[in-house]
Amino acid sequence: MSMKTYRLWRIVITVIVASLVAWAVTTGNVLVPIPTVVAGVIILYLCKRRVKAFTEDERTFRIADKAAMLTLNVFIVMAATAGATLLAISRDGSPATEPAGLTLAYSICTLLILYYIGYIYYNRKLGGKE
Amino acid sequence: MARIKNQIRRLRFNHDEMTQEELANRAGCTRQTIIALEQGKYVPSIELAFRIARTFGVTVEEVFQYGD
Numbered sequence: 200m201s202m203k204t205y206r207l208w209r210i211v212i213t214v215i216v217a218s219l220v221a222w223a224v225t226t227g228n229v230l231v232p233i234p235t236v237v238a239g240v241i242i243l244y245l246c247k248r249r250v251k252a253f254t255e256d257e258r259t260f261r262i263a264d265k266a267a268m269l270t271l272n273v274f275i276v277m278a279a280t281a282g283a284t285l286l287a288i289s290r291d292g293s294p295a296t297e298p299a300g301l302t303l304a305y306s307i308c309t310l311l312i313l314y315y316i317g318y319i320y321y322n323r324k325l326g327g328k329e
Numbered sequence: 330m331a332r333i334k335n336q337i338r339r340l341r342f343n344h345d346e347m348t349q350e351e352l353a354n355r356a357g358c359t360r361q362t363i364i365a366l367e368q369g370k371y372v373p374s375i376e377l378a379f380r381i382a383r384t385f386g387v388t389v390e391e392v393f394q395y396g397d
Contacts, residue, residue, distance in 0.1 A: 202360075252350065256358040257374050258365060 200249040208246050212239050271314065278303045335393050338367050340385045356380045 200208075216239035223231035247254055285300030341347045349363040356363075357380055358373075365371035366381075373381070373393075382389045 252354060253357060253359045256362055257377060258362040258371055
């Protein structure tokens with residue numbers, strides 16, 4: 200399979216999976232999303248294995264690193280702002296927003312803990328241990 | 330722009346106009362990485378630099394130069 204064909208399949212499969220998941224969520228069908236996503240991942244993996252050219256290398260990994268770091272930073276700032284706002288609103292007589300605010304706050308804490316665990320692990324693995 | 334310059338385009342030309350795809354396959358990277366290298370937008374790891382040099386049958390210094 201050529202890289203062009205693989206890219207085309209990737210778009211088609213992504214659109215199909217996204218459509219099915221969106222349909223399942225809107226209709227309240229809880230059984231469809233998980234098998235759909237799993238099937239999509241497996242099909243994409245099988246397609247990727249058939250590609251003769253290299254589909255990923257050190258540059259793509261570096262791009263993924265930077266994109267992940269950017270996503271983490273942006274999400275933390277946005278979630279912290281939204282969480283603090285929701286908690287402040289809940290104190291002013293709208294208690295319904297408190298669970299959402301707390302969920303965002305705990306999400307940030309979990310994300311930061313996972314980040315530091317990952318950082319310590321890779322720092323040791325890549326020889327940063329003194 | 331990177332301070333490391335390279336001669337990949339010239340070396341490809343000297344090797345029977347080797348295509349970017351062929352070089353990528355032989356060096357073990359994607360064609361987009363070769364494009365980025367030729368445009369000076371990406372600096373490779375030492376390992377990839379050695380693999381590219383080996384593909385052309387030259388030393389790393391003949392492919393990559395550190396300039397001001």
